[in-house]
Amino acid sequence: MLLITCPHCGPRAEIEFRCGGEGHIARPGPHDAVSDAEWADYLFYRTNPKGEHRERWLHSAGCGQWFNVARDTMTHQISAVYPMGETLPEASPAKEAAR
Amino acid sequence: MTRHYSALSLLREGLNGQRGWQPAWQDADPKPRYDAIVIGGGGHGLATAYYLAKNHGITNVALIERGWIGGGNTGRNTTIIRSNYFFPETAAFFEFALKLYEDLSRELNYNIMFSQRGMWMLGHDRHGMEMLRRSANAMRLNGIDAELHNEAGVRAEIPGLNDSPRFPILGGLNQPRGGSARHDAVAWGYARAASALGVDIIQNCEVQGFLIEDGHVRGVETSRGTIRSECVGMAVAGHSTVVAEKAGVRLPISSYALQAFVSEPVKPCLDTVLLSPATGTYLSQSDKGELVIGAGLDLYLSYAQRGNLPWMERAAAGVIELFPAFSRMRFLRQWAGICDVVHDSTPIIGATDLGGFYVNCGWGTGGFKAIPAGGWCLAHAMATGASHPLASAFSLDRFRTGALIDEASASGIAH
Ligand SMILES: Cc1cc2nc3c(=O)[nH]c(=O)nc-3n(C[C@H](O)[C@H](O)[C@H](O)COP(=O)(O)OP(=O)(O)OC[C@H]3O[C@@H](n4cnc5c(N)ncnc54)[C@H](O)[C@@H]3O)c2cc1C
Ligand SMILES: [Zn+2]
Numbered sequence: 478m479l480l481i482t483c484p485h486c487g488p489r490a491e492i493e494f495r496c497g498g499e500g501h502i503a504r505p506g507p508h509d510a511v512s513d514a515e516w517a518d519y520l521f522y523r524t525n526p527k528g529e530h531r532e533r534w535l536h537s538a539g540c541g542q543w544f545n546v547a548r549d550t551m552t553h554q555i556s557a558v559y560p561m562g563e564t565l566p567e568a569s570p571a572k573e574a575a576r
Numbered sequence: 577m578t579r580h581y582s583a584l585s586l587l588r589e590g591l592n593g594q595r596g597w598q599p600a601w602q603d604a605d606p607k608p609r610y611d612a613i614v615i616g617g618g619g620h621g622l623a624t625a626y627y628l629a630k631n632h633g634i635t636n637v638a639l640i641e642r643g644w645i646g647g648g649n650t651g652r653n654t655t656i657i658r659s660n661y662f663f664p665e666t667a668a669f670f671e672f673a674l675k676l677y678e679d680l681s682r683e684l685n686y687n688i689m690f691s692q693r694g695m696w697m698l699g700h701d702r703h704g705m706e707m708l709r710r711s712a713n714a715m716r717l718n719g720i721d722a723e724l725h726n727e728a729g730v731r732a733e734i735p736g737l738n739d740s741p742r743f744p745i746l747g748g749l750n751q752p753r754g755g756s757a758r759h760d761a762v763a764w765g766y767a768r769a770a771s772a773l774g775v776d777i778i779q780n781c782e783v784q785g786f787l788i789e790d791g792h793v794r795g796v797e798t799s800r801g802t803i804r805s806e807c808v809g810m811a812v813a814g815h816s817t818v819v820a821e822k823a824g825v826r827l828p829i830s831s832y833a834l835q836a837f838v839s840e841p842v843k844p845c846l847d848t849v850l851l852s853p854a855t856g857t858y859l860s861q862s863d864k865g866e867l868v869i870g871a872g873l874d875l876y877l878s879y880a881q882r883g884n885l886p887w888m889e890r891a892a893a894g895v896i897e898l899f900p901a902f903s904r905m906r907f908l909r910q911w912a913g914i915c916d917v918v919h920d921s922t923p924i925i926g927a928t929d930l931g932g933f934y935v936n937c938g939w940g941t942g943g944f945k946a947i948p949a950g951g952w953c954l955a956h957a958m959a960t961g962a963s964h965p966l967a968s969a970f971s972l973d974r975f976r977t978g979a980l981i982d983e984a985s986a987s988g989i990a991h
Contacts, residue, residue: 525877527815530877
């Protein structure tokens with residue numbers, strides 16, 4: 478079971494959360510200039526790494542806020558939690574590991 | 577030396593001290609070149625290799641498995657076989673698989689212990705019953721056996737159901753020809769039959785890269801050296817994106833863990849397969865007497881083959897809600913497999929943008945029942961270069977054209 482540290486409420490059990498999948502996805506546009514392949518990519522194609530993954534989580538049974546998480550899909554180790562709208566913090570272990 | 581299994585050969589070997597049996601399949605070392613390579617020694621890969629040899633006469637085939645054959649999801653699933661899908665394309669495909677299963681023990685000369693004990697889906701509220709009625713009608717229109725029962729009908733067929741459940745049992749949909757089979761036996765049976773036709777089954781050999789020239793695959797790099805072929809098929813279940821990425825092919829797949837567990841063995845008490853969407857439960861009883869219980873998919877990407885406790889608890893609660901008498905039973909073991917999930921819960925079978933590279937993936941939580949048809953259609957694509965009519969709608973291109981076959985919403989499939 479995951480222990481996830483909500484930036485607003487602190488560490489809580491996995492069952493309080495909902496995972497919203499890959500983070501940092503930008504909708505392509507302008508809409509009439511986007512090819513079918515690009516729409517398919519945006520709608521159906523996701524990164525699916527065996528290793529570090531950036532994803533969004535919702536503290537649905539708590540404060541109701543979304544936030545970003547960097548998590549390893551093999552070990553479930555969470556290396557960073559950071560607010561929506563921000564990129565992975567420079568000092569995070571995930572960033573270090575990527576170097 | 578005894579190869580063929582029969583009452584006579586059993587008797588002869590019994591009198592002989594069982595010393596004359598041959599290994600079921602030959603564990604081969606890789607040769608430098610093959611006419612075709614199949615990556616992944618699960619049911620789909622093994623069936624592909626078998627049908628390449630049997631249906632298409634292509635016997636110079638390497639089946640490459642990273643670990644041991646049947647050690648992936650084929651050896652980890654809850655073994656349920658059914659064809660209760662909604663759309664004509666999927667119904668025809670899974671019904672074809674079911675029909676092949678019905679004859680598989682004879683065809684492979686290997687007892688896969690296919691038991692058509694029926695597959696029940698329970699309805700717990702008005703909407704659930706409407707879905708079941710719609711499913712039953714769709715199945716019959718597709719020529720597939722389906723029976724709709726009221727509460728009394730369900731209780732007459734399935735003893736032990738809770739008398740006053742929190743989720744009332746209003747009725748159920750039974751597919752009488754559904755059931756289960758011994759999962760290892762499906763892998764071993766195909767391996768044995770493929771090996772007998774000349775296929776090299778190469779275990780402990782991981783595909784680590786691809787040889788590509790002029791947009792066409794020329795072979796694979798493995799932990800046991802380079803193996804060349806102009807025709808490569810991939811059936812690696814939960815690792816589809818990881819392996820395809822090495823060939824520069826991107827797939828619309830996400831990997832999630834699905835877990836199952838078994839109870840201690842008890843006397844026969846449940847002679848059918850049961851699914852209850854409202855309580856999140858599916859279970860059956862194995863021939864050994866264990867209750868085989870499946871839980872839901874993890875809610876986040878995972879390559880950890882272990883699953884998690886909250887889902888296990890939820891599944892157990894669902895079982896006890898349906899069958900209070902099971903509440904004192906102990907879990908014997910728990911495990912998980914990694915499932916490749918696509919948005920419309922329909923598989924992907926056929927060609928990719930890389931010449932000579934074919935895929936069989938996207939089975940989500942339900943590809944065991946598909947093994948004979950999945951292997952049949954991947955072998956067809958590899959041998960002929962064209963999609964088999966049963967799988968032509970299952971192309972990778974549907975995500976671009978929008979011709980999805982949305983079984984996720986149509987038949988309430990969880991993945
Ligand atoms: C808990 C659970 C319950 C399930 N219940 C059911 C059910 O009741 N009914 C049903 O129809 N389906 C069920 N499924 C789904 C079903 O098990 C799968 O869809 C099916 O087994 C997939 O078969 P496969 O041959 O594609 O994959 P697998 O059997 O997983 O085989 C793929 C193989 O590829 C190998 N491989 C991976 N990477 C490499 C590499 N780089 N090089 C070489 N080899 C590699 C793996 O080691 C593995 O052996 C369940 C799955 C799980 C996990
Ligand atoms: Zn919170």
